[in-house]
Amino acid sequence: MEKKNTEAEIRPLLRENIRNIVPYSTARDDCKVRMDIYLDANENPYESGVNRYPSPHQPRLKQMLSVLKKVPEKNIFLGNGSDEPIDLIFRLFCPPGKSSMVQAVPTYGMYSVAAAINDVRVIDSPLADGFRLDADALLSAVEPDTKVIFLCSPNNPSGNLLDRDAIIRILDSFGGITVVDEAYIDFAGSESFIGMLERYPRLIVLQTLSKAWGMAGLRIGMAIADEYVADVMSRVKYPYNISILNQRKAEELLSDPVGAADRTAVIIGERERMAEELSGLPQVEKVWPSDANFLLVRFRDKDRAFDDLMRAGIIVRDRSSAYGCEGCLRITVGTPDENASVLEVLGAAGRDASGNVPGTSCGIGAREGTSGRTASCLRKTGETSVCVRLDLDRFRAPRVATGLNFFNHMLEQIGYHAGIALDVFCFGDIATDDHHSVEDVAIALGDCLSSALGNKSGIGRYGFSLPMDEAEATVLIDLGGRIDFQWDVVFRSERIGDMSSQMFGHFFKSLAEHLKCNLHIRAAGTNDHHVIEGVFKAFARALKTAVGRCSGSDTVPSSKGIIE
Numbered sequence: 295m296e297k298k299n300t301e302a303e304i305r306p307l308l309r310e311n312i313r314n315i316v317p318y319s320t321a322r323d324d325c326k327v328r329m330d331i332y333l334d335a336n337e338n339p340y341e342s343g344v345n346r347y348p349s350p351h352q353p354r355l356k357q358m359l360s361v362l363k364k365v366p367e368k369n370i371f372l373g374n375g376s377d378e379p380i381d382l383i384f385r386l387f388c389p390p391g392k393s394s395m396v397q398a399v400p401t402y403g404m405y406s407v408a409a410a411i412n413d414v415r416v417i418d419s420p421l422a423d424g425f426r427l428d429a430d431a432l433l434s435a436v437e438p439d440t441k442v443i444f445l446c447s448p449n450n451p452s453g454n455l456l457d458r459d460a461i462i463r464i465l466d467s468f469g470g471i472t473v474v475d476e477a478y479i480d481f482a483g484s485e486s487f488i489g490m491l492e493r494y495p496r497l498i499v500l501q502t503l504s505k506a507w508g509m510a511g512l513r514i515g516m517a518i519a520d521e522y523v524a525d526v527m528s529r530v531k532y533p534y535n536i537s538i539l540n541q542r543k544a545e546e547l548l549s550d551p552v553g554a555a556d557r558t559a560v561i562i563g564e565r566e567r568m569a570e571e572l573s574g575l576p577q578v579e580k581v582w583p584s585d586a587n588f589l590l591v592r593f594r595d596k597d598r599a600f601d602d603l604m605r606a607g608i609i610v611r612d613r614s615s616a617y618g619c620e621g622c623l624r625i626t627v628g629t630p631d632e633n634a635s636v637l638e639v640l641g642a643a644g645r646d647a648s649g650n651v652p653g654t655s656c657g658i659g660a661r662e663g664t665s666g667r668t669a670s671c672l673r674k675t676g677e678t679s680v681c682v683r684l685d686l687d688r689f690r691a692p693r694v695a696t697g698l699n700f701f702n703h704m705l706e707q708i709g710y711h712a713g714i715a716l717d718v719f720c721f722g723d724i725a726t727d728d729h730h731s732v733e734d735v736a737i738a739l740g741d742c743l744s745s746a747l748g749n750k751s752g753i754g755r756y757g758f759s760l761p762m763d764e765a766e767a768t769v770l771i772d773l774g775g776r777i778d779f780q781w782d783v784v785f786r787s788e789r790i791g792d793m794s795s796q797m798f799g800h801f802f803k804s805l806a807e808h809l810k811c812n813l814h815i816r817a818a819g820t821n822d823h824h825v826i827e828g829v830f831k832a833f834a835r836a837l838k839t840a841v842g843r844c845s846g847s848d849t850v851p852s853s854k855g856i857i858e
């Protein structure tokens with residue numbers, strides 16, 4: 295890039311206090327020569343791989359990025375994700391309480407959050423139909439105190455590239471700073487605005503290693519800007535904003551651009567396939583064309599789609615509250631297998647001839663997969679939100695999180711000792727007490743077990759267990775369909791771990807009611823922890839026997855021929 299005196303153009307745009315800021319100078323900055331012994335920075339001298347401060351200027355990383363982006367190193371500022379330069383732009387150019395920024399909505403939420411933190415007024419300028427950028431409309435939203443315009447291209451959450459000529463028109467007309475956030479540019483078949491920097495020194499292009507480069511965990515983002523802007527950003531940032539480990543890992547991963555490009559190509563191919571297949575689903579109203587690694591999808595009933603996906607263990611982003619995105623979910627393009635799962639869940643839901651998505655009315659979804667006996671349940675009340683998934687014919691280490699450590703530990707026993715795949719997540723009002731969480735998990739688990747068992751053909755039906763551990767715990771179970779619950783367990787203390795002891799009886803009672811079974815539990819011992827752990831393990835063993843398939847039998851284990 296040819297050297298120009300851009301300082302004269304940009305300096306007046308800076309906040310007054312920033313114009314002459316003297317940056318914190320690190321000892322290594324002052325001494326450019328490599329020395330043998332470093333006693334300048336109060337570090338610990340003993341080598342651990344991370345006992346020294348990282349380079350504040352990240353020269354190696356910038357050198358690699360300079361090659362990849364075809365831009366001189368001095369035009370690159372590196373931050374802790376691109377969220378850092380977003381914040382810095384406000385700190386550099388926007389006097390708090392006295393300035394505004396304009397953004398084209400719907401758009402990435404961090405612009406307005408960072409503006410609010412910096413006490414900068416946010417002016418929303420809506421994108422036109424099809425999320426098209428109308429330069430005149432946006433420019434008419436600019437007010438005398440507007441210092442910065444934020445444009446995101448490809449835009450999050452709509453996914454589309456903004457019109458290049460419209461951006462250029464804004465660059466030609468607006469006297470402040472224009473930011474073009476290109477976080478998703480590598481997924482778009484379009485040229486970056488980096489090439490326009492020479493012509494427009496008031497342009498700042500944001501990019502990130504979090505998306506196409508697959509390094510979101512490293513938190514490295516870039517502002518590619520006029521040399522003077524990049525320099526002022528460096529003076530204002532925290533001195534050591536990117537850790538040694540993150541710099542090293544990024545250098546390692548950047549050295550394989552071909553691998554990254556291959557993965558990007560797969561994602562782009564999958565995006566197109568997903569867009570086409572999703573468009574064909576009856577419950578999908580619209581899929582917007584995307585130049586990014588996600589799709590904005592409008593559903594006829596987005597809550598239903600969200601819950602179906604959630605029950606299958608798939609989380610997507612509800613963007614329905616964003617401008618112009620009513621009824622929309624934003625779905626990131628995953629691996630081909632992950633995408634197939636999304637289509638399977640949404641497709642299966644759409645195929646239900648009754649119009650009922652399996653499980654949404656009662657909160658249960660049973661899926662006949664290859665193993666057949668799987669079920670999932672999403673149960674939401676004003677007090678809890680519980681998600682349970684299980685597979686009676688496959689073991690996988692349980693994944694349990696309820697906010698109650700002891701309860702987690704007990705539920706894991708069910709997964710391990712029943713030899714089933716079990717996931718239980720509960721977000722409940724445990725700040726009040728454990729009652730609702732324990733009860734609602736029991737209900738959801740009981741419903742799920744019952745649903746996974748289907749018509750119960752081939753099962754052992756009965757289960758019993760012998761004393762386990764030092765405590766004596768006996769659990770008898772009959773999955774016959776009638777409910778009877780007996781609880782003969784006495785605890786010495788009112789609490790075990792972070793739970794109240796009386797909730798265990800309540801847990802099994804609710805479970806029995808929803809699993810529709812006879813459940814008789816007896817246990818005794820001197821140590822409450824062992825007693826209840828024995829109960830959970832014995833229950834798991836009893837369950838394993840009862841749900842286990844009798845080899846060669848596919849009949850219902852009842853002389854009546856049905857179990858209800």
Ligand code: PMP
Binds near residue numbers: 374446475477
């Ligand atoms: N810009 C846009 C448009 C984004 O969507 C995101 C993250 N989702 C970012 C910037 C921030 O990226 P990071 O901080 O990970 O670099």
